[in-house]
Amino acid sequence: MYLARVNFYTRCAIRGVTPAWVKEILLSCTTYDSASGISGALLFNERYFLQSMEGERSLLSNQIVKIAEDERQSGLTIVAFKAISVRMYTGWTVAFAARNTQMDLLYFRYNVIGELDPVRMTLDMFDGLFSELCQIDGSYIQRSSSDGRVQSAGRPRKDILAQ
Template sequence: MLVRLTYASRALNGVSSQLIREILEASQRNNPRKGLTGILCCNADIFLQVLEGPRAAVNELYNFLADDQRHKGLTVLDYEEISVRRYANWSMGWAGAKQANRELFLKYSCSDRFDPFSMSAAQISGMLQELEASISPLTTPVIS
């Protein structure tokens, strides 16, 4: 059985390009052998991540992430059984919450600031679908 887990958290010491690079490299190294795929979106202090894969593997990774001292306040925003992966091509894709995306944030939320904590699962899904065009499996992040 496949599941999709969407969660958000707050970075303890901010989000840097180096931190994103480390997360993406570890994800791309470890996720394929566990059957995991997904996407990471962030700004200067908020992470939004979607994990897809076998239920046991997704739950195990989430529990591991909950102990990660680089972030706090992990909040599950959506958890669902799925029949098809949305991010099958990415062991972990990345989409930065750049200034250019402010209109997109306003379209799906109450403000032009990236704040997945204030969005519904449907709003997050719609926003991420529109961001997919800019997603790269491993790029130099632009944080704003």
């Protein structure tokens, strides 16, 4: 068994982003814990889901197949799938790609334009974006530790949905 990391993105197939939809996805991080063997990060908006997942490579492959079959997403594009010697993530970080000064600066640092656009991102850009994302606090970010406990439970603000 080998430890691996996969970075990928999909297009969101759901139209009409609602606060309930955002909250459901933010709370999804509590379903992953050390027992699942998968850690990582998810950044999403009304157009894209960007993910970086770590774990045993067959577990990651199975998860990728499930995601590819998920009707809420389409156009799965793998940016990288590689063996790693140590995890970058200790649990899960899930974030709504809010439009505010802090997040806009982050998008600008790791993209050609100042918005979330994975089509124009390299692997280094993905890794840098996720590394910094895991250090940011905000009401649009949810985290769980390796034991599945929620570390930062923010309620999505209505103003983050107005993009």
